[in-house]
Amino acid sequence: MTSDADTVIQTTGLTKRFGGVDAVNGIDFQVRHGDVYGFLGPNGSGKTTTIRLLLGLISPTRGGCSIFGEPVLPGAAALRCVGALVERPAFYPYLSAVDNLLLYAAARGIDRDRATRLVGPALERVGLTEAARRKLAGYSTGMRQRLGIGTALLDGPELIVLDEPTNGLDPGGVVEVRQLIASLAREGATIFLSSHVLTEVEQLCDRVAILVRGRIVSEGSTRDMLGEGERLFLRFETGDEAGRAATLLNQRDIAFERLDDAPALLVSAPASEGARVNRLLGEAGLYPGELSVRRPSLESVFLELTGDRAVEPTASAPDAPAAPATVT
Amino acid sequence: MSGFLRADWIRFRHRRDVLVIALALPVLAVVGYASGLTSSGNQFSFDPDFSPPPEILAAMAAERQRFAFPQSVLTLLGSTGIGLLALVYLAVATVGDEIGWSTIRLSLLASSDRRRFLASRFVALGVVTAWIVGSLFVLGVVLPFAAKALGADLPTAPAIDALGTVGYVASILLVAASALSFGILVALLTRSGPAALVVAVIYTLVEAAFGSLPIWQRDDLLAWLPTLLFTTASAALLDQANRAAAAVRPFEELIGSPPPEQPLPHVLSIQAGMLVVLAWGALFLTAAFLRMRRMDIPE
Numbered sequence: 348m349t350s351d352a353d354t355v356i357q358t359t360g361l362t363k364r365f366g367g368v369d370a371v372n373g374i375d376f377q378v379r380h381g382d383v384y385g386f387l388g389p390n391g392s393g394k395t396t397t398i399r400l401l402l403g404l405i406s407p408t409r410g411g412c413s414i415f416g417e418p419v420l421p422g423a424a425a426l427r428c429v430g431a432l433v434e435r436p437a438f439y440p441y442l443s444a445v446d447n448l449l450l451y452a453a454a455r456g457i458d459r460d461r462a463t464r465l466v467g468p469a470l471e472r473v474g475l476t477e478a479a480r481r482k483l484a485g486y487s488t489g490m491r492q493r494l495g496i497g498t499a500l501l502d503g504p505e506l507i508v509l510d511e512p513t514n515g516l517d518p519g520g521v522v523e524v525r526q527l528i529a530s531l532a533r534e535g536a537t538i539f540l541s542s543h544v545l546t547e548v549e550q551l552c553d554r555v556a557i558l559v560r561g562r563i564v565s566e567g568s569t570r571d572m573l574g575e576g577e578r579l580f581l582r583f584e585t586g587d588e589a590g591r592a593a594t595l596l597n598q599r600d601i602a603f604e605r606l607d608d609a610p611a612l613l614v615s616a617p618a619s620e621g622a623r624v625n626r627l628l629g630e631a632g633l634y635p636g637e638l639s640v641r642r643p644s645l646e647s648v649f650l651e652l653t654g655d656r657a658v659e660p661t662a663s664a665p666d667a668p669a670a671p672a673t674v675t
Numbered sequence: 676m677s678g679f680l681r682a683d684w685i686r687f688r689h690r691r692d693v694l695v696i697a698l699a700l701p702v703l704a705v706v707g708y709a710s711g712l713t714s715s716g717n718q719f720s721f722d723p724d725f726s727p728p729p730e731i732l733a734a735m736a737a738e739r740q741r742f743a744f745p746q747s748v749l750t751l752l753g754s755t756g757i758g759l760l761a762l763v764y765l766a767v768a769t770v771g772d773e774i775g776w777s778t779i780r781l782s783l784l785a786s787s788d789r790r791r792f793l794a795s796r797f798v799a800l801g802v803v804t805a806w807i808v809g810s811l812f813v814l815g816v817v818l819p820f821a822a823k824a825l826g827a828d829l830p831t832a833p834a835i836d837a838l839g840t841v842g843y844v845a846s847i848l849l850v851a852a853s854a855l856s857f858g859i860l861v862a863l864l865t866r867s868g869p870a871a872l873v874v875a876v877i878y879t880l881v882e883a884a885f886g887s888l889p890i891w892q893r894d895d896l897l898a899w900l901p902t903l904l905f906t907t908a909s910a911a912l913l914d915q916a917n918r919a920a921a922a923v924r925p926f927e928e929l930i931g932s933p934p935p936e937q938p939l940p941h942v943l944s945i946q947a948g949m950l951v952v953l954a955w956g957a958l959f960l961t962a963a964f965l966r967m968r969r970m971d972i973p974e
Contacts, residue, residue, distance in 0.1 A: 403787045404780060405971035421968065422788040431784050437777035437974070441689055447781075453681035454785035454792075498781070 352416075353380045355506050355537045356401060360410030363396050370396040372561035373410060378539055378554070383532045385552030385569065386541040387649060393561040394541040395434050398510050401539070402431055414506065427455070430504035432512055436495025440484040444475055444494050447483060451498050465501055473497040474523065488515035496524060500531070507531060508539045513547060525551060545649055549573075557652050564652045576643035579614040579621055581628075581635040586610045592633050599627065613641065678786065679795030687799060692768060696761045697803055701810040704754050708818050711750075712742045712827060736830060742822070743832035748815030749840070749921050755847050756913075758807050759854050763875055766800055766858025771868025777974040793967045797855060797960070804851045808844065839920035842945060846916040849949060850909045853956030857905070860963040863970065882906050898941045905955045912948035919945060 356378035363371040371393040378384045388394045399405045401412055403419045403426055411418055417425035438447045445466055452462035470479050473493040483491065492515045499507055512528070513521045528551050532538055542548050548555055549569065556566040565572060583589045589610040596603050601624070602615040614624060618640040625638055687693045715738045727735075741750045773779040782792055823829055861878070862871040886901035901907055943951060 399971075399973065402784060404783060405973060406969070421783075422790070426787045429784075433780060433784070435777075437780050439686065439689075439778055439781075440776070441691070442685070446685055446689065450682045450685040451781060451785045453678050453685065454782050456678040456786060459681070 354378070354413075354416065355380055355382070356384075356412065356414055356539060357416075358397075358401075358410065358412040361397065361400060361407055361412050362409040363393075363400055363405060364408040365396075369561050371400065371407075374556075374558070374561070374563045376556050376563060376566055378537065380537055381535055382554050383528070383538045383540065383552045385548035385555035386539060386558065387543065387545065387548050387555055388541075388558035389543060392558045394543075394558055395510055396561075397558070398431070398433055398508055398539075398541055401508065402426065402429065402433065404433070428505040429508060430499035430501065430506070431508040431510075432492075432495040432499040433508075433510050435488075435514075436491050436498065438483045438486075438491065438494065441482060443480045443482055444470060444486075444497075445479050447494065448498060448501060452501060455502065457502060469497040469501045470494075472500065472527065474520075489517060489520055492516055493520065493524075496527070504536075506537045506539065508541075510541045511543070512540070513542075513544060557649060559652065565648070572648055573642050576648060577617040578641045579616050579618075579624055580611065580637065580639045580641045581614060581624075582609065582611040582637040583633070583635050584610065588633055588635075591631070592628055592635070595627065595631050595633070676791045676795050676798075679782075679791050680798060682782065682785075683795055683799035686769070687803070690769070693765060693803065696765060697806055700758050700761060700807050701814060703757070704751055704811055704814055705818065707754055708742065708747070708751065708814070709822075712739075712822060712829075715739045715742060739830055740832040742819065743829040744816065744819040745835045746832040746921060747819045748812060749835060749843065749917055751811045751815035751818070752808070752843065752847060753917055755808065755811060755851075758811075759851060759909075762800065762804055762807075762851055763854050763858040764872065765803060766855045767862045767871040767875060768868045769800065770796060770859050770862035771865070771871045774862070774866045774974055775868055780972055780974060783972060789967045790964060793859070793964060797859065800855045800859075801852065804848065804855065808847055808851070812844070833922065836920050836922045839916070839922065843913075843916040843920040846912050846945070846949060846952075849952050849956065850913060853905070853909065853952050853959060856956050856959035856963060860959045860966065863963055863966045866974075879906055902941055902943050903951055905952075908943060908948055908951040908955070911942055912945065912952055915942065915945050915948060 354377055356376075358374055358376055360373045360375065361371055362369060362373050374393075374397065386394050386397065396405070400407055401414065401419060403421050403423060413419060414423065414425040415428060417423050419426065438444075439450065442450065448466045448469060449459075449462050452465060453459075457465070467476075467479075470476050473496050475490065475493055475497065478486070478490060483494075486494070492512070496509070496512055499509065509528070513524050516524060525547060528538060528540065532551070538551075540548065540552060552569050554567065555569045555572060556563050558564070581589075581592065583592065589605065589612060592612060593603065593605055596612070596614065604613045604615075605611075606613065614620075616624060621638060621640065625635075628635065715735075740746055773782070779792075783789065786792070819829055858871070858875065861874050862868065865871040865874055882904050883906070886904050886907050891897050891901050902911060
C-alpha cells in the first residue's frame with residue numbers, strides 16, 4: 348500500500364492483541380482527503396479498538412498507522428488536526444458544557460479568546476445552547492452524545508473521527524446528526540465514521556470497510572460494493588415471453604433466476620448492462636414491460652460477508668426500496 | 676504546557692475536594708493555633724501553695740513560646756502533616772478520577788502529549804501545595820500579633836535559625852513533591868482513585884511494619900536501612916529540619932541537668948534525609964512518567 352500527500356489515514360498490518368485475543372488483526376486500509384469513510388462491523392468486531400489505535404490512545408501490538416503521513420505515537424503533531432468522538436463521550440460531571448468545552452479547547456492549545464468564540468457556535472450546532480450552563484451530571488445520554496460531537500467539531504479539524512455518533516440519540520437527533528455529517532462532508536472534511544447502523548453508512552459514506560472479528564473482509568467504494576450485487580429485474584406480459592427470454596439468456600450464457608410467482612427474471616448483471624440486455628431481447632422481439640435495477644442494500648452485503656444469511660432481493664419485496672433505477 | 680495548565684485551572688477551581696482542602700487546611704491551622712495557645716498554660720493544675728518543679732516550669736515556658744513570633748511560624752508549618760495526607764489524597768483523586776471517569780480520554784484527544792499532561796497535573800498540584808505552605812507561613816507570622824491584639828499573654832520567643840527555616844520549608848516542599856509523585860504513580864497503577872487511596876494506606880502500613888522488623892536491630896549497619904524507607908525518611912526529615920529551624924535547646928539543657936548516657940539513635944542528617952526523599956520522589960515521578968507513556972487508555 349502506497350501513501351501520498353492525499354492520504355489522511357493509512358494503516359499497515361495494524362494489530363492489537365488483548366490477552367490472547369486479537370481485537371484487531373493485521374488490517375490495512377487507506378483514507379484519502381475528502382473521503383467519508385465508513386467503518387462497518389458488528390459489535391465487538393474491533394471498530395473502537397481501531398479508532399483508539401488511530402488516535403494514539405492505545406499502542407499496536409504489531410503494525411502501525413499514520414495520520415497525515417505522520418506515524419501515530421503519543422504526542423504526534425498530526426493528532427492535533429483530528430477531532431474525535433470515541434464510544435461513549437466522557438466529560439467532567441461537575442463542569443457545565445461550556446466549561447467542558449473551554450477545558451478541551453485549553454488542552455488543545457486554543458487561546459482563551461478564540462475558545463470563547465468557538466464554544467457558542469459549537470453548542471448551537473448540536474442543539475445544546477439552552478443546556479450550556481447545566482452541569483454534565485444532569486445530562487442525558489443523548490445530550491452527552493451531542494456534546495461529544497460538538498467537542499469533536501469544535502475547532503474545525505481536518506479529520507473527524509466519529510465512533511457510533513448516533514448512539515443514544517432519539518430519532519430526530521439521529522436525523523440531525525446525519526444531516527450534520529453530510530454537511531461536513533459537503534464542506535470537504537475528511538470523515539472516518541464507525542457504525543453498525545448500515546443505513547447510516549450507506550447514506551453517508553462514499554468508501555467503506557467491513558470489519559469482522561478484527562479483520563477487514565471487504566473494502567472499497569460503497570457504490571462498487573453495492574454494485575457487485577446489482578441485478579436487472581425483467582417483467583414480461585406472459586409466462587411464455589418470460590420462458591423465451593430465459594432460453595435466449597441461456598444461449599448467451601447470461602446468469603439469471605426465474606421467479607416462480609411472476610412472469611419475471613432476475614438477471615445477474617449490473618445497471619450498466621441494462622441497455623445491452625434490453626437490445627438483445629428487443630432483437631428477439633421480446634419487450635419487457637418493466638426493466639429495473641435491483642440493488643442489494645449494504646445490509647445484505649454486510650450479512651453475507653459477516654457469515655449471516657443475506658437478504659436476497661426479490662421482485663415482490665425488494666430490499667432496496669430507496670434505490671430502484673429504471674433503465675428503460 | 677500552558678494549555679494543559681489552563682485546563683487544570685478550570686478542573687481544579689470547580690472541584691469541591693480541591694477547594695475544601697485548599698481552604699480548610701489554613702482554617703484548621705488557625706483553630707489548632709487558638710486551641711493550642713489556650714491550653715498551653717492550663718495543662719498543669721496546681722495547688723496555689725505548691726511550687727512546681729523547675730523542669731515543669733521550663734516545659735510550660737517552652738510550650739508557650741511555640742505560639743509567639745517567630746517560633747509560631749515553625750509551629751504553623753509543623754501542622755503540614757495532615758496537609759501532606761491531603762495532598763496525597765488530591766494527587767490520587769485528581770489522577771484516579773481522570774481514569775475512572777474516562778475523562779483522561781478527553782484530555783488526550785485534545786492533545787496527545789502525555790508527558791505534558793502529567794507534568795501539568797504535577798505542577799497544578801504543586802501550586803496547591805505552595806498555597807497551603809504559603810498560607811501556613813503567613814498565618815504563622817500574623818496569628819501571634821492577632822492573638823496579642825486580642826489580649827493573649829505571649830512570652831518573648833527565641834529567634835529561629837534563618838537558614839534552618841529555609842531548609843525546613845525546602846524539606847516540606849520536597850516531601851510534598853515526593854508524596855504527590857507517590858500519589859500520582861499509585862493512581863496510574865491502580866487506574867482508580869478509591870483503589871489508589873486504599874493502596875496508599877496499605878503501603879504506609881506495610882512500610883511501618885517492615886521497618887519495625889526485629890531483624891534490623893541485629894546489626895548497626897542494618898539498623899540504618901529502615902531510615903531509608905520513604906515515609907520513615909520523610910517523617911524524620913521534617914522532624915529534624917523543624918528542630919534545626921527552631922534552634923531548640925535540648926530539654927535537659929533547659930532544666931539544667933546533664934543528658935543521660937544513651938546510645939545514638941539511627942536518624943539521618945537533614946542533608947542525607949533530603950537526598951533520600953529526593954531519590955524516592957524522582958523514582959516515583961520517573962515511574963509515573965514511564966507508566967503514563969506506555970499505558971493503554973481503553974477507558
